[in-house]
Amino acid sequence: MIAIETRSLSKVYVSSFGKKKVRALSELNLTINEGTIFGLLGPNGAGKTTLVKLLLEIIFPTFGTAKLLGENVDNYLLKKKIGYLPENHKYPAYLTGGEVLKYFGKLSGLNGSTLDNRIDELLESVKLSKWKKAKVRTYSKGMLQRLGLAQALINDPQIIFLDEPTDGVDPIGRKEIRDILLELKAKSKTIFLNSHLLSEVEMITDRVGILNKGILVREGTVKELTETKEEYKITLLDESVDLGKYSTKNMIISKAYENSFIVKVDDIRTMNLLLDKLRSDSILIKEVMLQKSTLEEMFISLISEVDKSGTE
Amino acid sequence: MKNILIIIQFTIREALARKAFLFFAGVTLLVLIGTLLFFSLIDFDTLMGMSKSAGENRMVGKSVNSVVVTIIINPLATLGLLFAIFSSASFVPVLLEKGNIDIFLSKPISRTQLLIGKYLGVVLYVFINIFILITGIWLIISVKFGYWDTSFLTLSVMITFAFAVLYALIMFFGVLTKSSVLGMMVAYLIFLILSPVMLLYREKLHEFVSSELIKTLLDGLYFIIPQTAEIMGLALLDLAMGKGIVKLQPVITSFLFLILFLVFSLSLFKRKDF
Numbered sequence: 001m002i003a004i005e006t007r008s009l010s011k012v013y014v015s016s017f018g019k020k021k022v023r024a025l026s027e028l029n030l031t032i033n034e035g036t037i038f039g040l041l042g043p044n045g046a047g048k049t050t051l052v053k054l055l056l057e058i059i060f061p062t063f064g065t066a067k068l069l070g071e072n073v074d075n076y077l078l079k080k081k082i083g084y085l086p087e088n089h090k091y092p093a094y095l096t097g098g099e100v101l102k103y104f105g106k107l108s109g110l111n112g113s114t115l116d117n118r119i120d121e122l123l124e125s126v127k128l129s130k131w132k133k134a135k136v137r138t139y140s141k142g143m144l145q146r147l148g149l150a151q152a153l154i155n156d157p158q159i160i161f162l163d164e165p166t167d168g169v170d171p172i173g174r175k176e177i178r179d180i181l182l183e184l185k186a187k188s189k190t191i192f193l194n195s196h197l198l199s200e201v202e203m204i205t206d207r208v209g210i211l212n213k214g215i216l217v218r219e220g221t222v223k224e225l226t227e228t229k230e231e232y233k234i235t236l237l238d239e240s241v242d243l244g245k246y247s248t249k250n251m252i253i254s255k256a257y258e259n260s261f262i263v264k265v266d267d268i269r270t271m272n273l274l275l276d277k278l279r280s281d282s283i284l285i286k287e288v289m290l291q292k293s294t295l296e297e298m299f300i301s302l303i304s305e306v307d308k309s310g311t312e
Numbered sequence: 313m314k315n316i317l318i319i320i321q322f323t324i325r326e327a328l329a330r331k332a333f334l335f336f337a338g339v340t341l342l343v344l345i346g347t348l349l350f351f352s353l354i355d356f357d358t359l360m361g362m363s364k365s366a367g368e369n370r371m372v373g374k375s376v377n378s379v380v381v382t383i384i385i386n387p388l389a390t391l392g393l394l395f396a397i398f399s400s401a402s403f404v405p406v407l408l409e410k411g412n413i414d415i416f417l418s419k420p421i422s423r424t425q426l427l428i429g430k431y432l433g434v435v436l437y438v439f440i441n442i443f444i445l446i447t448g449i450w451l452i453i454s455v456k457f458g459y460w461d462t463s464f465l466t467l468s469v470m471i472t473f474a475f476a477v478l479y480a481l482i483m484f485f486g487v488l489t490k491s492s493v494l495g496m497m498v499a500y501l502i503f504l505i506l507s508p509v510m511l512l513y514r515e516k517l518h519e520f521v522s523s524e525l526i527k528t529l530l531d532g533l534y535f536i537i538p539q540t541a542e543i544m545g546l547a548l549l550d551l552a553m554g555k556g557i558v559k560l561q562p563v564i565t566s567f568l569f570l571i572l573f574l575v576f577s578l579s580l581f582k583r584k585d586f
Contacts, residue, residue: 057417060585092322107421108419
């Protein structure tokens, strides 16, 4: 079943006197299946938060439609099945952690012992049980973030939107949050993750979308997005040898630095043929390394490519 | 309805946390002590000795009530209302703060329920404080003069009504600007200047205006602007005297103003991006 679906979803912000228009999201078509973790990446101002807010009807679309679990998002009762952790969330400072969960739990339709048990269970899983009766104003940034996650999960939602969930959380806390998200995925929950931490997104997401200036420029699995031509780095013992002369139409060799070269080949056989040739020419090889593109490298190169083509 | 009750409950909790209740309680205590001292100076036996029958006793009680309204309740209600406006104006802007409103709007509560709940919560908070004050004064004068007239307690409803009218306006500006400043300024302007001036015009200056056009404009303005000056003045006095609401028009036009601004606030809130 489809968890999240948008069709031509667009948002244009208009200034008070209508003089200035900012296109925050442009005709976005997106389909996310249930039970997956979807990571949305993009530079600041790309429209990531705008998309989440449109899906939750915190803001309204200029045109286009959005559906969650097959229903139009304009039905507020649909939110019984949704959890949301906004970026820079604020909770009433005078409430304790337990009271915050109680407040939002009640608004989500829970009450009595069901709610009390759920609060204890969630505080335990985000490691805040000892802080249940402490006022929120005494919480650190990381603790607030963990409380926010518990708040987003209070109603045992089917879709969870998380905007920078590990912001301000220490590495151990980040690992714990990742584990919670993977547990949720195992329970067939759909998670929509907005994050700047690309390594984190790479670790847990099934699919990734890259948004730039309101346009979805790429979407796919992490593997699909990071797949490049096979690339190797060869380091020779002798600095005077230039491998450029071995380039063919199937193999591009460029000098990286001093005695190191980058070799781009179509397949591993071509690479082996090159190594045979070098050995037969008595060239001494010091090291051969497979170069792998990370999500971060792919992201940076894609965004700069898009920006460059946009300015040309 | 359940959602509205939850919002009301937590709005009261918010008011408690802001120490506004504590301030009101402090003022109430001072006023009650002052009232006690004031009435301890009045010779009860002489006053009651002047009345020869039960009917006359009732007249004395009513006179005491009207004196209390004129010299204690009226100035106190005015000050209380000023403080109530000041202490409650930021409730809606705080709700609309980024990072806060997002969470509320992601929950299964409609925007109408959220805003109505906030409005009723704030009005209830003011009512509780005013009711405690009025009840305290009523107990003192009732014990002192042995005249138990529960209609005196309806003063708290009328004062809260005046606040509710002004708070509908404050809420509208709160939703519009996400700030408490403009709403507070307009509410003070109406309560302290426009409404008393319009009342003065209606009662004393009406016949001195020769131009029909200006007269029509001023009359129109009189009916548009909530008549808080009349509600807090003559209407309170009538209630204390046990006459009930003698002049309904200021109450009705002010109530229509309240409804109008609630509708404006809701329609604005329902289509606003956060």
